[in-house]
Amino acid sequence: MEKLFFVTRSEENYIKTIFHLGGNSSALIATNAIAEQMETKPSSVTDMAKKLAEKGLVHYKKYQGISLTDIGIKTALSIIRKHRLWEVFLVKKLDFTWDEVHEVAEQLEHIKSEKLIDKIDELLDFPKFDPHGDPIPSKDGKFMERDKQLLSDVELNTEGVCVGVKDTSAAFLKFLDKNKIALGNTIKVLEKEDFDQSLHIEMEGKALHISHQIASNLYIKKND
Amino acid sequence: MEKLFFVTRSEENYIKTIFHLGGNSSALIATNAIAEQMETKPSSVTDMAKKLAEKGLVHYKKYQGISLTDIGIKTALSIIRKHRLWEVFLVKKLDFTWDEVHEVAEQLEHIKSEKLIDKIDELLDFPKFDPHGDPIPSKDGKFMERDKQLLSDVELNTEGVCVGVKDTSAAFLKFLDKNKIALGNTIKVLEKEDFDQSLHIEMEGKALHISHQIASNLYIKKND
DNA sequence: ACAAATTTTTAGATTTGTCTAAATTTTAAT
């Protein structure tokens, strides 16, 4: 039986970042990569790595890198579950727009109450995806990775549905709103410009010309 | 124009405690009283008093005591507003019992987002009282103090409605649940035992015998 | 009013999370 440690807010943020950079794989994540992602210094990451290793949340070998232990992964999934459920709550129940939810969810994800998040889950009727199309882990840490591709990667004439965004920045999301691009919209790729990789697409019946930068941040699920 | 400081979680907890001990009056609160209430040491209170004074949230005179400034009072009311609105949310929307809400609300009250709490307020249809009968300050810091008295203080044959509790501990609230005593219930005081101050009452039509300890923690509003 | 008791503050230490600057290790290049 592993000893139970209290996990601080700062530790939770590190765990979350390590998960996002490395997934559930045992690949070693570089100190620098974590520091850059968190906008902190590599030396701070080293300090925290020792603390997390002490608590059994990460594997850490000096100069090699950091990866999550099984407990670390479980912890990360629990935080991500909370973050994404709160995002759904904010959008569905409180009329937040999808570009507004991240900052508040960053705070709410640290609230410690199993009952609270399970009740929120129930209130929302157990959603499987958050407002950006990212999957919500279940209580026991499982989640469905949706069959999706970047719009920039699919062949000409592919038809499908917009199911998610890669870039979740407020700037990008507001751009999508302004251009009436929303999850659930039908998409067909009509033409690809060789010169700048921009795409001519049909979205919900209307013709649209989008840059490569936009296409490489939109996920679509191809029609069967 | 007063300088705007970030108020930390710990500072918010001190502000809240000072408000609860001293209200909006300018009465000076003793270092010891605050320390006892917060289960901390007087020396820690002194340290924090200096910090809060620096930020313009309290008046502090060495050896004299501490009281909130106008900004401090505004800050306190904002925290209390958030705490009580979250309590209502937990009970009304997530089926928490009134003895379960305090601990979670203690965390939620520190979430920083004006839009969030205003939307929660709206979702709950702008409640005026929390699950324990305590008034919820409005956005601009006003709240109605209800016309209420301790059940132990009213005269014989008084009739009224149970509108609040003084002791909000889980133990007391669970006791009330077990004995089917709830806010909104009608109450009539039938007889007072001189020996131990216990009361014979009629609650929702049924006879009940309650100790002085219970009666001195229940608020009732007398019928007109 | 003065000594004793109480309250409050100060001084110095501790923990957490961070930083800078210097030292060390690893990686890459020729």
Next chain:
DNA sequence: ATTAAAATTTAGACAAATCTAAAAATTTGT
């Protein structure tokens, strides 16, 4: 293979929030 560059760690410092123990101020009792 040796050196230069890059990444990483260590050492020492700092701010926030707390504590203990000692000093100072206030209050109380006679």
